[in-house]
Amino acid sequence: MIKEISNEELGKLVRLIHRQYGYDFSDYARSSLKRRFQRFMDHASMEEITELSDRLLQDVTFFEHMAQFITVNVTEMFLDPLFYKTLREQVLPRLATYPTIKIWHAGCATGEEVFSMAILLEEAGLLERSRIYATDLNTVSLRKAEKARIPLKCMKDYAQNYLLSGGVEDFSNYYTTDNEHAVIQEALRRNILFFQHNLVTDQVFNEFQLICCRNVFLYFNRLLQDRVLRLFYDSLDPLGYLALGLKESMMFSEENIRFDSISPVHKIFRRKS
Amino acid sequence: MIAIGGSAGSLAVLAELLEQLPISIDCTMMIIVHRLRNVPSDLDRLLSLKAPIIEPEDKQPVLRRRIYLAPQNYHLLIEDDGTFSLDYSEPLHYSRPSIDVSFTSVAAAYGPRAAGILLSGASKDGAAGIQQIIAAGGAGIVQDPATALFDTMPQAALDRCPAAQPMNITEMIHFLTELKMSAEHDS
Ligand SMILES: C[S@@+](CC[C@H](N)C(=O)[O-])C[C@H]1O[C@@H](n2cnc3c(N)ncnc32)[C@H](O)[C@@H]1O
Numbered sequence: 001m002i003k004e005i006s007n008e009e010l011g012k013l014v015r016l017i018h019r020q021y022g023y024d025f026s027d028y029a030r031s032s033l034k035r036r037f038q039r040f041m042d043h044a045s046m047e048e049i050t051e052l053s054d055r056l057l058q059d060v061t062f063f064e065h066m067a068q069f070i071t072v073n074v075t076e077m078f079l080d081p082l083f084y085k086t087l088r089e090q091v092l093p094r095l096a097t098y099p100t101i102k103i104w105h106a107g108c109a110t111g112e113e114v115f116s117m118a119i120l121l122e123e124a125g126l127l128e129r130s131r132i133y134a135t136d137l138n139t140v141s142l143r144k145a146e147k148a149r150i151p152l153k154c155m156k157d158y159a160q161n162y163l164l165s166g167g168v169e170d171f172s173n174y175y176t177t178d179n180e181h182a183v184i185q186e187a188l189r190r191n192i193l194f195f196q197h198n199l200v201t202d203q204v205f206n207e208f209q210l211i212c213c214r215n216v217f218l219y220f221n222r223l224l225q226d227r228v229l230r231l232f233y234d235s236l237d238p239l240g241y242l243a244l245g246l247k248e249s250m251m252f253s254e255e256n257i258r259f260d261s262i263s264p265v266h267k268i269f270r271r272k273s
Numbered sequence: 274m275i276a277i278g279g280s281a282g283s284l285a286v287l288a289e290l291l292e293q294l295p296i297s298i299d300c301t302m303m304i305i306v307h308r309l310r311n312v313p314s315d316l317d318r319l320l321s322l323k324a325p326i327i328e329p330e331d332k333q334p335v336l337r338r339r340i341y342l343a344p345q346n347y348h349l350l351i352e353d354d355g356t357f358s359l360d361y362s363e364p365l366h367y368s369r370p371s372i373d374v375s376f377t378s379v380a381a382a383y384g385p386r387a388a389g390i391l392l393s394g395a396s397k398d399g400a401a402g403i404q405q406i407i408a409a410g411g412a413g414i415v416q417d418p419a420t421a422l423f424d425t426m427p428q429a430a431l432d433r434c435p436a437a438q439p440m441n442i443t444e445m446i447h448f449l450t451e452l453k454m455s456a457e458h459d460s
Contacts (some may be wrong), residue, residue, distance in 0.1 A: 007353070030353065031352050032358055247331055247344055
């Protein structure tokens with residue numbers, strides 16, 4: 001049976017990582033962070049938390065391996081198709097009024113969400129004048145995103161999602177295949193820039209008409225969620241849009257008075273000017 | 274806290290449980306059932322015929338006398354401060370929500386004030402979770418495999434933890450009705 005990590009042990013571990021490697025997980029939601037550490041220990045066949053801390057003190061590669069594991073990088077293309085449909089119908093027509101469209105994907109993982117956005121923009125005739133900034137904490141994920149190689153076995157589901165999102169093209173035109181992977185067409189990626197940005201410590205770096213930060217927020221506690229909402233507010237154009245994950249809410253944050261809710265179901269908000 | 278987990282063949286049982294429970298039940302209920310992904314489901318409507326069912330969002334406070342249903346595509350956890358946390362990490366036992374994840378979290382947050390009930394299902398999800406709930410001092414109940422449409426799930430739980438109690442639906446309802454009167458299980 002897996003032993004529970006206590007709050008005290010978690011605190012120690014988080015401080016050690018912060019001191020040793022500069023990554024600050026202290027304001028992550030405790031229950032899921034504990035679960036990640038537990039699963040990692042299980043995966044590394046470690047029984048005692050002291051074993052884990054000892055190893056972390058000595059072994060950088062081991063830390064990197066662990067960081068990759070605990071920052072959940074699960075993602076898919078056109079996840080929640082009706083969210084993308086709402087973007088097509090309600091948000092893109094507004095974005096079209098800007099001469100240059102700047103979009104930030106915060107916590108983009110391996111890029112599936114970013115490629116989905118590029119397809120939407122392409123179909124709306126907006127890709128040419130869009131600049132997409134896609135950031136994540138996890139550099140291994142970012143390197144994968146740059147290669148734009150997606151396991152072929154996922155593409156059937158993604159094609160289905162694409163159709164449900166209102167897509168009418170032949171989805172397979174958007175990629176080529178090599179053995180086990182689909183490779184997203186280079187032309188679709190021409191205006192995407194992937195780079196590292198840590199939402200906990202890094203600052204505003206541009207002004208956007210749309211920020212997508214989906215399924216990242218839920219790993220943060222309320223304190224950090226509030227801080228990141230302020231960062232997004234400051235990074236948005238007046239009247240810029242913010243999209244969160246379907247089960248992420250602003251309802252429990254004091255920052256919510258600074259945003260209007262455009263689609264409560266699909267969690268699309270708009271900065272109040 | 275009463276946490277109920279189920280998979281294939283559990284819906285009818287769940288509906289009957291909710292139907293027959295006294296309205297005044299004075300605790301929180303959390304339901305975790307495996308569902309198809311990306312298929313809008315009528316489940317919450319089906320179950321909410323009698324009592325309103327809430328699909329919690331991240332950081333929503335856990336309140337008494339409410340019935341919560343784990344949303345599709347997320348694991349549902351509970352924080353020490355009495356709020357829900359959602360988790361979008363990989364499925365466990367091919368399932369997200371996973372019963373093991375929620376039951377383990379309930380065990381940590383509620384200890385002896387938790388009861389876990391595992392119903393019919395064709396996977397092994399939930400067995401480790403029931404074990405955690407029992408180890409933390411809570412009650413572990415399993416649908417009698419002989420009465421379950423799919424007995425893999427309840428049987429796996431009984432094999433894994435002999436302290437779990439097998440019950441049929443009538444016995445479960447009786448158990449829950451009694452439970453609501455006992456003061457130490459009232460949150
Ligand atoms: C579950 S994935 C979400 C991927 C994508 N947005 C989606 O919804 O499909 C969460 C991502 O958040 C990233 N992340 C976690 N903490 C972060 C932080 N402090 N700053 C930036 N990204 C972070 C993780 O590395 C991971 O790639």
